[in-house]
Amino acid sequence: MDSQPPGLDAVQVLAFDMFGTVVDWHGSIVREMRDRHPQVDADAFALAWRAGYRPAMARVMSGELGWTRIDELHRLILDGILVRFGLASLDEAERRDLNRVWHRLDPWPDAADGLARLKRRYTICTLSNGNVGLLTNMAKRAGLPWDCILSAETFRAYKPAPAAYLGVAQTFDLAPGQVMLVAAHHDDLAGARACGLRTAYVERPLEFGASQPKDVSPQPGNDLHARDFLHLADLLGVG
Template structure:
């Protein structure tokens, strides 16, 4: 039988769970006055990074930071969308938009409330500098930042989930993985972690309908971080 009172650490996915990457990127593209469908460009940029990481996981590719992966995808998208007029400085600035993503409305308050009772940390495929910059930009009060870069392994590698437990000196079942993506939670459960699903129905914008219905395999299902706080408090 699971002991919910045994939870010591909350490990959070970041992109989509903590920050609203889609609207942040759309806003940046519009501010730059690029003649593109900003919604589709943002979706294409996000969709491109998983295939690259899967090649690394399978051994076909070499380890790369998410910053480097984002830049590779961006360069391809600029060609696809016939954008040939950006300077290198503009390309670098645009690529670093992933460091400047805005949090969901409940994020900062929810994290601060959860931090009072638990150790809160990231567990993200984002690289360390990206996550540090994002935390400073959005006032995210992490106790610690764990990145795939710490383990040279991307989620859902067991090295990531078990690495958090090991480095924080807790058992895997004392870690609650919090994410808006069921695939992430499946990986966490396979390593003995507890799991909480956060609904983010607008993660991909209004043009994409995201299924946020509950799944019985998860230990918690919450509307947002404030709802998760209430569930963990009860």
């Protein structure tokens, strides 16, 4: 079976967004908070932590902050929300350990099997705003079989900065059209498309939890629209 749409046969590298696309940040944080701090509204806590993510990266990309890794940005945001959730008494070691929950996120159920299939034909790499150490720890724990871990940290540029997307192509001496970004977020895919990459949208309707189902209807412009990574492998004709 070799059924991918025209033009996609040039693709050699699949680069994956991580948070929400490969791993379930919301569910993982909710589970860990319910274990550790059952008095806290875990759903609201996870959403508040994640809500600080874009503004924090924007401070880096605007130059207000020098280059700062996601581990440090996650910690800044965490320190800012603990009072609101009645957790101001957490000491340094507890905060540091809680912050590492982002290294311990569980993959979506199809992720490892889907990646293993896709790896048979493609070079599969991360392209996440998460830092390299975080992504490595996450992959090792979750059994994600990356050929290579690339990150905003590698290119000193947070997505959707063009340097991140183009950095993948340059790393492998490829034209942008030989790289496909796989992501569950249309703005990320739009950033990649503007740089000439091919794009695959993956539905992750529960990214924000069951109480906030996401609109996963197709949008124009993406080369592929997949329910999950197994479906993506089907669409790309990788048996």
